[in-house]
Amino acid sequence: MPRRKKSHIAQDAGTPVDPDQIALWLNRNPDSPSARRLTALIREVMDGISARQTRPKELPRKILVINRRLRTYSATPALLVPRDLSEPLRATWLPTIGEGNDEPFAYGEFQFVLGVLRLAREDRLGRLRRCRHDEQWFFARLKRQVFCSQHCQQAHFRQTPTFKKYHADQMRSWRKLKKSDF
Numbered sequence: 113m114p115r116r117k118k119s120h121i122a123q124d125a126g127t128p129v130d131p132d133q134i135a136l137w138l139n140r141n142p143d144s145p146s147a148r149r150l151t152a153l154i155r156e157v158m159d160g161i162s163a164r165q166t167r168p169k170e171l172p173r174k175i176l177v178i179n180r181r182l183r184t185y186s187a188t189p190a191l192l193v194p195r196d197l198s199e200p201l202r203a204t205w206l207p208t209i210g211e212g213n214d215e216p217f218a219y220g221e222f223q224f225v226l227g228v229l230r231l232a233r234e235d236r237l238g239r240l241r242r243c244r245h246d247e248q249w250f251f252a253r254l255k256r257q258v259f260c261s262q263h264c265q266q267a268h269f270r271q272t273p274t275f276k277k278y279h280a281d282q283m284r285s286w287r288k289l290k291k292s293d294f
């Protein structure tokens with residue numbers, strides 16, 4: 113067994129959030145104030161990323177906007193009470209209701225804010241997107257993926273003019289065939 117470094121306080125503060133969880137949370141109640149705030153943050157960070165690539169002079173102003181939003185979140189470092197007293201102590205950040213905050217925010221929202229910033233740092237935030245068919249949030253496994261599921265992909269295809277024409281042609285020839293039977 114490898115010798116483990118002896119530590120009384122676990123190094124990581126909080127577990128990284130699974131991007132699928134962020135999508136699930138946004139879909140559960142997309143019109144709630146907390147989901148709207150997170151959606152706005154995602155949009156602003158993506159805007160900052162694209163400014164950095166194409167209009168670098170605009171970046172400082174974009175960062176100001178993002179930071180103004182982030183300031184509404186505040187947290188304090190805290191130790192978690194271990195379930196098993198022999199476990200090492202774990203440090204984390206606990207959200208507090210900041211001054212000037214109109215509404216209290218849930219622990220979930222705070223975790224997801226950290227998750228969004230982490231995705232941006234890892235250059236993966238662009239993969240957290242809305243389905244082109246039903247607008248549900250999803251985390252794209254493939255770079256070019258624009259639908260949340262195969263079901264949406266097929267449903268979307270059925271709406272395209274090419275498919276509608278193809279379908280109408282099929283129906284026409286089928287009716288013709290049926291008539292000729294008599």
Ligand SMILES: [Zn+2]
Nearest residue numbers: 243246260264
């Ligand atoms: Zn979809």
